[in-house]
Amino acid sequence: AQSVAQPEDQVNVAEGNPLTVKCTYSVSGNPYLFWYVQYPNRGLQFLLKYITGDNLVKGSYGFEAEFNKSQTSFHLKKPSALVSDSALYFCAVRLSRSGNTGKLIFGQGTTLQVKP
Amino acid sequence: GAVVSQHPSRVICKSGTSVKIECRSLDFQATTMFWYRQFPKQSLMLMATSNEGSKATYEQGVEKDKFLINHASLTLSTLTVTSAHPEDSSFYICSAPEGTEAFFGQGTRLTVV
Numbered sequence: 726a727q728s729v730a731q732p733e734d735q736v737n738v739a740e741g742n743p744l745t746v747k748c749t750y751s752v753s754g755n756p757y758l759f760w761y762v763q764y765p766n767r768g769l770q771f772l773l774k775y776i777t778g779d780n781l782v783k784g785s786y787g788f789e790a791e792f793n794k795s796q797t798s799f800h801l802k803k804p805s806a807l808v809s810d811s812a813l814y815f816c817a818v819r820l821s822r823s824g825n826t827g828k829l830i831f832g833q834g835t836t837l838q839v840k841p
Numbered sequence: 842g843a844v845v846s847q848h849p850s851r852v853i854c855k856s857g858t859s860v861k862i863e864c865r866s867l868d869f870q871a872t873t874m875f876w877y878r879q880f881p882k883q884s885l886m887l888m889a890t891s892n893e894g895s896k897a898t899y900e901q902g903v904e905k906d907k908f909l910i911n912h913a914s915l916t917l918s919t920l921t922v923t924s925a926h927p928e929d930s931s932f933y934i935c936s937a938p939e940g941t942e943a944f945f946g947q948g949t950r951l952t953v954v
Contacts, residue, residue, distance in 0.1 A: 827938025
């Protein structure tokens with residue numbers, strides 16, 4: 726079965742410290758990988774994506790993610806966390822094969838808490 | 842990036858009534874849109890795929906007669922929760938793919954009292 730896993734329900738980090746939010750996937754073929762952020766009672770905001778090319782992807786608000794094909798991982802990172810980064814983060818996979826309508830498979834979500 | 846507008850952002854209704862939620866792609870056309878349901882601090886659960894000009898495709902366990910989906914045009918999909926009950930209270934989010942990305946509406950907080 727195709728799936729996306731975010732093994733941590735919550736990540737706590739002090740402001741100014743680096744942060745990592747983990748994501749692994751299990752899908753066939755070459756997927757497109759995404760990270761989204763959600764603030765309370767809001768829709769999802771796009772952070773970054775990996776389609777092909779350089780394994781290190783840079784996105785919005787200073788976030789970046791590294792695609793690791795051998796480990797089937799796509800961890801989200803930021804060198805220096807801000808309190809305003811506190812939110813719910815989702816990793817998602819879109820199947821790249823032809824005929825796919827763009828349906829995304831989401832991970833369970835990870836709550837990031839950045840403390841002053 | 843592309844914009845998806847969802848309306849209303851918040852609605853309270855009485856048990857037994859119906860509620861319509863609209864999802865519009867503002868600056869692109871979407872032959873397909875997706876409707877998700879999200880419980881507090883949980884992931885998004887895909888309810889159905891809305892297809893312009895044809896019937897929606899529902900995920901297993903989702904009642905199509907309760908959650909009516911209409912994709913009337915290339916920029917508008919609606920989700921109608923019929924005969925709403927308190928257990929239908931949730932956060933509903935739509936999305937539309939454009940290129941390799943998916944763009945999401947702001948979400949609708951439905952409370953059934």
